[in-house]
Amino acid sequence: MIRFVVVRIFQALPVILAVITATFFLIRMAPGGPFDSEKAVMPEVKAALEAQYKLDRPILDQYFSYLADLGEGDFGPSFKYPGRSVNELIAAGMPVTAELGFYALIFAVIVGGLSGVIASLHPNTWRDHLPMTFAMIGICVPSFLLGPSLMLLFGVHLDWFPVSGWGDIPGDKVLPSITLGAAYAAYVSRLSRAGMLEVLSQDYIRTARAKGLSEWRVITQHALRGGLMPLVAFLGPAFAGLLSGSFVVETIFQVPGLGRFYVQAAFNRDYTMILGTTIFLSTLIVIFNLMSDVLAAWMNPRLRSELFNYD
Amino acid sequence: MQKINSNHLLKVDGLSVSFVTRNGIARAVEDISFTVDRGKTTAIIGESGSGKSVSCYSLLGLIPTPPGKIDSGSAIFDGQDLLRLSDERLRSIRGRRISMIFQDPMTCLNPFMTIGKQLAEPLICHQRLRRGQARDLSIELLREVGIREPEVTIDCFPHEFSGGMRQRVMIAMALINEPELLIADEPTTALDVTIQAQMLSLITELQNKRDLGVIFISHDLSVVSDFADDVIVMQKGRIVESGDRSSILGSPTHPYTKKLLSAIPRGGKAVSSVRGDDPLVQVKNLNTWFSSARYRTPIRAVSNVSFSILPGEVVGLVGESGSGKSTLGRSIVQLIKPTSGSVKFADLELTKLSNSSMKHQRRFMQIIFQDPFASLNPRMTVFDTLAEPMHLHKIVENKDVTSAVFKIMNDVGLTRSSVRKYPHEFSGGQRQRIAIGRALAVRPKFIVADEPVSALDVTIQSQVLTLIQELIDEYGLTMLFISHDLSVIRKISDRILIMHKGSIVEEGSSSKIFEHPENDYTRALIDAIPGRKLQVS
Structure with a gap:
């Protein structure tokens, strides 16, 4: 078990290094720089700023000095928020984004899981077609359309929930969470339907029925565990995706999360901020993937004995 | 004979089952009748698709409806007609008084649950026993079906057991509520001969001990020839012949029964084909x-x-x-x-x-x-499958490939018209003919x-x-x-x-x-x- 995790972490290191390198050089290739703006800046001022942030040095030199700082856990200073480090900015935005992602995931699992399981139990009836139609819509409709629509309906017309903010007025967390979670709910729904249908056709389900178990017991005791395995494997990538993909929703609902910093940083050519957020998120993706792999292995007795008992 | 008829354990009369398919209604079982007595074995013999499993599954409400539908008939078990019971009443019989063993022990046990939990389920569900009691009974029964160290192995998962051991667990699970009737659907087909012999003697031993009625479904007449009391031969959903064992095996009248009997491999090779003393x-x-x-x-x-x-x-x-x-x-x-x-x-x-x-x-x-299902490429036609090795090894000139393919198809008994078909369009036997044809396509010396x-x-x-x-x-x-x-x-x-x-x-x-x-x-x-x-x- 420990060996499995350690091996996987070491496998991830080159991936993260590749991400760092690619991001570092790609943003440098983009036209413009952090200190360009519409207003003409005096060349001396610009030169002084660039010297302060080491931008006047050769690019390879900058790359290695960045890596060295990174080794000490330092993402460097932000170019656009003078006096604040990238570490501080991530620490400020991350909890909000994580909370939003967490609620969205809960919404996705409950709504998607339930509708997928119900659909699988009545294949090719209206109880199957209805949630699957919604799932299809959920996958197709982008969040910048869904968000404003929900705002209009529940915020303006029905006046149930506030339309923006985060943690200021009770209920203001509902709409952003649903908007962010909707597409994932749709995926979860389709995944759990497919997983359950597969398991329900297995021989051991027939065995369970032949024992005279009630249909409820057949499903809860025998089918759910195997049927929801694909869902568990999806949770890790899903949570990572929620964290890194929340900037649209954060912008629509004025949520002060990491996603907005991220997008602004890209527009501002805030090199260290872009790099810092990218590295941070890609590390999270690796960690969450690993966690859901371990969880999926734990749920499968066969893999469990191989992974956990034979180190 | 008439007197015994009145107290059959199970009496099936005129059972017909059909399935709604895209191509219309398929009659899986048509008008079959048979009986099972306490302590006796009724064997149902037929090849795959003959309706032998469907007829037994439908007795216990185990066929999906729709698309399945029981059209007519009755199945009297202890004075009640199984085909007309409510779901709930039927469930109280299923696994309690009538239980089943299935063909493939590798897939019939839940891989996510320990053996012990699966064994205890029927006890808890039907007899409302406590977990501890159920566990003790399970251990006892596991020992009876020949599982070593049941106190330890009861907490194992199915994948830790061999096929033979899993089938023993299946048998234990079926017998745990001391049923009166056991339906065994090809219980030994997926097992080795030696394990098969052990399973058969285990089933007959338990049957004698508990005065159990058994329906034994198989495609192989030789398997049941040692212990079946009555034999029913099914073909295409109908019973073509039935009677006691000695009459079916000794003097079969229907041509299909005769064919089944002659299909049992017996005797040795007539003429040796060895040429030369230098080993190849x-x-x-x-x-x-x-x-x-x-x-x-x-x-x-x-x-x-x-x-x-x-x-x-x-x-x-x-x-x-x-x-x-x-x-x-x-x-x-x-x-x-x-x-x-x-x-x-x-x-x-x-x-x-x-x-x-x-x-x-x-x-x-x-x-x-x-x-032959797994070893042929499902996206290649018969022609491609047979022609590929010929091209690869340049066996024949390009212009002669077609005639060479037809020659092989003829040799392995496939008709020319199926040359453009894909593997899924063939039956198992035909697919194995294709596989044999592919091996022969390069004109090998050794296979x-x-x-x-x-x-x-x-x-x-x-x-x-x-x-x-x-x-x-x-x-x-x-x-x-x-x-x-x-x-x-x-x-x-x-x-x-x-x-x-x-x-x-x-x-x-x-x-x-x-x-x-x-x-x-x-x-x-x-x-x-x-x-x-x-x-x-």
């Missing part, structure tokens, strides 16, 4: 070991095996699953690299050949696999046939065996024929090798092996052949 294949001290992360020492799948095959000779290799016989076959044709030892093919040392020169040699040696008939129904099995025999003569083939079934091996081989735990334990002509077996394991194998009475008669 020579295996010396061959070892194939697999290293595994789980065990410190490597698994010795093939351990120090030596034998030779003369030109034209058919050598039968027998052993149970896990004995290393498939690994040996694959090691000979270098599909698996042997760990050490030598394999000579016409004086050429195969283990030392480079990959490219081995590729060239593959023209002369081919392999046929067990599962390793790895359980080529094990996945097939008996009647199909006997057709394919006959075909292989004809092809051996026509193409002048030398063959290593691998099977777990001694009676199949005996029918086709000149000489027999018995393999056990990676080694050859006995070798000899088939008459010597059958009449004077020297090794204990060989004797056990011979004793395990089902329906030995039939074979002698």
